[in-house]
Amino acid sequence: MSSQPSTPQLSTLKLGAALHLLSQSGHAVPDLDEVGATVWLQAVIDALCDLSSRDPLTGLANRRHFELALSREVDRVARAGEPALVLMVDIDRFKLVNDTHGHAAGDLVIQSVAQALMDCVRPMDTVARFGGEEFAIILPNCPPSYGQTVAERIRSKVEQRQVKVPNHPPISVTISLGGAFAPQWVRSSATLWIERADQQLYRAKSEGRNRACLEMPPVSLVSAEEKGLLFGISQFQDIE
Amino acid sequence: MTTPTPPAAAAPSARRARILAITSGKGGVGKTFVSANLAAALARRGERVLVLDADLGLANLDVVLNLFPKITLHDVFTGKSTLEEAILPAPGGFSVLLAGSGLVEYSRLTTEVREKLQEIIDVIAPRFDRILIDTGAGISDVVLYAVSLAADVMVVATPEPTSLTDAYATIKVLVTQQQRSSLSLVVNQVSRTGEGRTVRSQLQQVVDKFVAPMLPTPGATVKLEFLGEILTDKSVRDAVQRRQLLLETLPGCDAAKGILAIAAKLTAS
Numbered sequence: 001m002s003s004q005p006s007t008p009q010l011s012t013l014k015l016g017a018a019l020h021l022l023s024q025s026g027h028a029v030p031d032l033d034e035v036g037a038t039v040w041l042q043a044v045i046d047a048l049c050d051l052s053s054r055d056p057l058t059g060l061a062n063r064r065h066f067e068l069a070l071s072r073e074v075d076r077v078a079r080a081g082e083p084a085l086v087l088m089v090d091i092d093r094f095k096l097v098n099d100t101h102g103h104a105a106g107d108l109v110i111q112s113v114a115q116a117l118m119d120c121v122r123p124m125d126t127v128a129r130f131g132g133e134e135f136a137i138i139l140p141n142c143p144p145s146y147g148q149t150v151a152e153r154i155r156s157k158v159e160q161r162q163v164k165v166p167n168h169p170p171i172s173v174t175i176s177l178g179g180a181f182a183p184q185w186v187r188s189s190a191t192l193w194i195e196r197a198d199q200q201l202y203r204a205k206s207e208g209r210n211r212a213c214l215e216m217p218p219v220s221l222v223s224a225e226e227k228g229l230l231f232g233i234s235q236f237q238d239i240e
Numbered sequence: 241m242t243t244p245t246p247p248a249a250a251a252p253s254a255r256r257a258r259i260l261a262i263t264s265g266k267g268g269v270g271k272t273f274v275s276a277n278l279a280a281a282l283a284r285r286g287e288r289v290l291v292l293d294a295d296l297g298l299a300n301l302d303v304v305l306n307l308f309p310k311i312t313l314h315d316v317f318t319g320k321s322t323l324e325e326a327i328l329p330a331p332g333g334f335s336v337l338l339a340g341s342g343l344v345e346y347s348r349l350t351t352e353v354r355e356k357l358q359e360i361i362d363v364i365a366p367r368f369d370r371i372l373i374d375t376g377a378g379i380s381d382v383v384l385y386a387v388s389l390a391a392d393v394m395v396v397a398t399p400e401p402t403s404l405t406d407a408y409a410t411i412k413v414l415v416t417q418q419q420r421s422s423l424s425l426v427v428n429q430v431s432r433t434g435e436g437r438t439v440r441s442q443l444q445q446v447v448d449k450f451v452a453p454m455l456p457t458p459g460a461t462v463k464l465e466f467l468g469e470i471l472t473d474k475s476v477r478d479a480v481q482r483r484q485l486l487l488e489t490l491p492g493c494d495a496a497k498g499i500l501a502i503a504a505k506l507t508a509s
Contacts, residue, residue, distance in 0.1 A: 221409070230408060
């Protein structure tokens with residue numbers, strides 16, 4: 001006997017809270033009468049999944065989604081050996097913004113920085129609100145030689161941006177960035193990767209803020225020039 | 241009730257052990273051979289020595305020492321045994337903590353593994369004069385982490401080009417990632433006396449030109465300290481094949497003399 005998936009009895013499900021959440025967050029769900037119960041329910045579930053992976057204030061990926069994406073990236077780097085960069089981003093002196101202009105202005109600043117970050121990255125990158133005024137970005141397939149350029153582009157984009165606040169002169173803020181590359185071919189851990197990027201963020205802060213500090217990538221490659229020097233001398237001394 | 245007399249190595253001392261990580265780029269340069277025999281040589285000089293086999297995933301210190309450990313770090317990690325039970329006496333008068341072969345799950349550096357390793361170091365450090373951490377080959381996160389637990393690093397290389405290149409790559413990563421300004425070098429399998437020093441100066445020149453400028457501080461220098469060399473010696477192969485310590489079986493051979501000299505230099509520093 002084969003069991004067919006039965007159509008859920010919608011009347012027995014308590015969907016009120018879920019639907020309220022979705023409508024409040026602006027998620028559109030198709031008309032039940034038009035698509036049928038199964039398709040409709042799938043759409044509700046998809047919308048809830050999307051909702052649970054986003055930060056409500058900025059619409060960016062939230063920390064939960066970020067951590068999932070980062071673990072996936074760790075696996076991918078270990079297998080494919082492609083370089084990847086994680087950037088931790090923190091708004092400089094954000095407490096001062098809140099204290100001076102109020103929390104509503106603070107929220108606008110966070111939204112504006114979030115938008116600036118989104119404007120600077122590729123569709124494949126993951127931009128997340130990590131917590132408070134801190135953001136995190138995963139840049140898959142980002143060669144070490146581009147890292148500093150990308151981070152600098154983000155930094156200057158935020159610096160140039162003016163946050164419009166109603167009945168208020170515009171506010172501008174700066175950010176500090178810390179970045180670390182995943183060790184290629186190595187199965188590392190997401191925690192360690194974030195920790196390394198965080199150390200660089202700390203360095204950027206202590207060196208005066210409004211700057212990007214990247215961990216030097218593990219330079220395990222030895223160039224022809226280095227090899228030349230390493231073995232050139234050896235040959236010379238052997239002749240001697 | 242009487243308190244059992246603790247073994248000599250377990251007597252706590254006021255100061256912590258000096259921790260030396262022994263690493264290499266490429267595998268197969270005799271890193272584990274050097275670790276085990278150096279431990280025996282240091283023990284001969286009266287040091288209480290423990291070798292921590294941190295080559296998680298591909299440990300072979302037990303093979304070199306001909307030990308068949310019933311209890312390994314794996315059992316400590318999983319809570320099956322206490323750390324006390326896992327510290328084993330090795331031939332040569334030192335203690336070992338073995339990873340156990342095939343612990344592939346630990347080749348992935350999780351927070352748990354890191355915390356456990358740090359915990360183990362904290363417990364054993366006051367009881368020994370010196371801890372040698374035998375790391376895995378290559379430059380993985382686990383190796384870098386194991387090295388970061390140590391104050392001193394010793395790189396083992398042979399004069400062979402691939403070994404030298406890998407040793408250089410390891411030095412480069414350790415200097416840039418851990419801001420180490422001083423590392424020591426042991427050259428294994430040299431064909432003549434003095435070759436080790438030549439190898440050191442070759443490495444030092446490349447380090448001066450390419451690695452030191454990568455450090456954030458302008459004008460920073462990186463010192464490669466020459467710890468010693470070990471001559472290619474037929475006795476080494478014999479001892480390894482018999483799975484015995486060279487220092488136990490043929491302490492008078494050229495290679496053993498090299499190891500004893502390295503131990504003397506280490507205790508003097």
